[in-house]
Amino acid sequence: MFGHVDAGVLHVRPALDMCDPQQEILMKQISDEVVALTAKYGGLLWGEHGKGFRAEYSPAFFGEQLFGELRKVKAAFDPNNRLNPGKICPPEGVDAPMLQVDAVKRGTYDRQIPIAVRASWRGALECNGNGLCFNFDVKSPMCPSMKITSNRIHSPKGRATLVREWLRLLADRGIDPLKLEQELPEKRASLRSLIERTRNSWHANKGEYDFSHEVKEAMSGCLACKACSTQCPIKIDVPEFRSRFLQLYHTRYLRPMRDHLVATVESYAPLMARAPKTFNFFINQPLVRKLSEKHIGMVDLPLLSVPSLQRQLVGHRSANMTLEQLEALSPEQKAKVVLVVQDPFTSYYDAQVVADFVRLAEKLGYQPVVLPFSPNGKAQHIKGFLNRFAKTAQKTSDFLNRVAGLGMPMVGVDPALVLCYRDEYKQTLGDKRGAFHVMLVHEWLPAALEQTSAMEVSGEPWYLFGHCTEVTALPGAPAQWASIFARFGAKLESVSVGCCGMAGTYGHEVKNHANSLGIYELSWHQAMQRLPRNRCLATGYSCRSQVKRVEGNGVRHPLQALLEIIG
Missing domain, CATH: 3.40.50 (Rossmann fold)
Structure with a gap:
């Protein structure tokens, strides 16, 4: 229950499980009693929105005379009842039914999905259709794909709706997605599986219909920015169920080559960074760029940093300390050490930022130590390589938990990668993640600046x-x-x-x-x-x-x- 004091509006959302037939019946009873209660005190059943879905109560609230005038207005602008039929009122002279509170609802279809599946895919099932993700404010972070396409399929609500229907269709065919997910870790790649996926992909390219292609199209348009996971009132996390869908989708259909290249970037980027000029020369060739665009589906490939981070830190004490040496430091020495957690994009494609953080820490009186690179796995998660991501996350968690035992602050530079440790790692590993904590630069600096006297603010902003x-x-x-x-x-x-x-x-x-x-x-x-x-x-x-x-x-x-x- 929530509302707006200034407007005298109260939003009431009864805690009803619409997948339960008995609770679905309660909705009509509650609605009728609320209508009577608001009428008793001279109030209205609606204020900001939602009039259309309560159309059966329109005559009672407007009165027969005013309701008749509304029907005349409707007839003047929409004589054929094409705009939102069944809502507010029908055109004068048209005998059309209005929407009923006890009509078939989404829950009627959702209950066809097994309870265990509904609980596991809660992120998609809990979308209540409030539509805040249809926001067109260009300065609002949610939802960029909706803003640029103006297509509601490319919104969190649209994607949740499609996944919900996909799960219902799976249930209708006797397919259990949870069982499929459980079998994947033990399932080894086989020639038979490759042949099946190749055949299915060939049929798909020939136009053979599969509803999952519609879901895939919507998921492919998602930027995985995770704005929905915090900005949506229900906290619908599209990237979470998107990655699960992609994992299952590609058990039936082949992956494009670019997915494999993206997912393995943390394997080849460190190797390429050993000879950045050579690889940059190769990547910059017009023929390579054309081949990449046409056959891989990638454009404007980023160039490796020159000089590399390793080259910039040659001979620097920040890059030459082992965990054993760190463990041997005294408590006083440890208090002035900050550990730099690398990420693949900043370390290999924007190395100057990491090098500058090392210099900044030194200027603040700290000894920075750049930890050995350990893959983060974010790209694997985004592309739906969840089994591979789980292994990456566990290995890196084990490493960072050992480092955390040193009692020194760990700091990462890139927000998306650092927040992956807190979000995707926790979702995937649960308690196996451990308790390590990697801070962002702005989270570490206040403590590092405690002894620094504040200065008067001046100059150009x-x-x-x-x-x-x-x-x-x-x-x-x-x-x-x-x-x-x-x-x-x-x-x-x-x-x-x-x-x-x-x-x-x-x-x-x-x-x-x-x-x-x-x-x-x-x-x-x-x-x-x-x-x-x-x-x-x-x-x-x-x-x-x-x-x-x-x-x-x-x-x-x-x-x-x-x-x-x-x-």
Whole structure:
């Protein structure tokens, strides 16, 4: 129960399980009694929205005379009753039924899905259709794919609805998705399976219908930004059930080559970074780019950092300490050590940011130690390689739990990758994840600056563009960054923008290229054109990559601006 005091509106959502036939009957009884109660006190059954679905009560609330006038208005503008038939009133002269509260509801279909499946796929089943994800405010992070396509299928509500129907159809055919998921870890790749998936994919390319293709189309348009998991009133987490769907879908159909390339980026990026100039030369060749676009479906492939992070830290003490050496430090020495947790995108494609964090930590009187690279697995999760992701997450969790035992703060640079440790790792591993905690830069800096005297704020402001995943999961992040800058006498303003449109590899996929650039145009481009580029900052690697691709020159991470301010 919630509402708006200023408008005198009370929203009441009875705790009814509409999959239970007996509770479904209660809805009509409750509605009738609420109608009578509000009428008794001179109130209305509706205020902001929802009039249409309560159409059977319209004559009672409007009165027969006014209801008749409404029907005349309806007849003047919609004589054939084509616009929202069954809602509010029918046109004058048209004998059409109105929507009934006790009509067949979504729960009637949902109850066809086994209880265990409904509980496991709760993220899709709990969508109550409130439609906040149909938000067209370009400065709101939810939902970028809905904004650029204006197609409700490409919204959290649309995707949840499709998955719900997909689960119902599976149940109708006697297929248990939970059993399929349980069998996957033991299921080894076989020639027979490959032949079956090849045959199914061939039939699909020939136009053979399968409802799962419609679900796949909706899921492929998702940027996996996770804004819905916090901005939706019901916290519908599309990326979570999206990855599960993709895993099952590709047990029947072949994966495109690009999925395998994206999922294995953490395996080959460290190897390529040993000879970045060579690989960049190769990637930059027109023929390679054309082949990548046509046969792999990837465009604007990012270039490796030159010099590499390893080259920048050659001989630096931050890169040469083992866990055994760290364990041997005294408590006093440990108190001044900060451990840098690497991620594949910043370390190998934007290495200067990590190197600058090392320098920043040193200027603040700390000894930074760059931990050995351990794959995060985020890309595997996004593409639905969940079994592989579980193994990656467990291995990295074991490593980070051992490091956490040292009692030193661990800090990561990229928001999406650090938050993956807190969200996807917990969803997948549960208690096996352990209790390790990796902080973001803005979470670590306040403690590191406790002994620093605040300075008077002056000068030209800096402008912060937050990462979608970060500003929705950690809404206080922009204010924390501003307070950190203020300690050094610098003003930092948070720029209100939506999604940048890159979202990891989403913007590099040919099929998403136009939408990626379109999403950037919605809010980021105008802000970048309006503000001085050298004062613009972005916390996300994806965001900085998108700015560089579109604008021709990039922006820095806020920690790099701090390094400049400190001098």
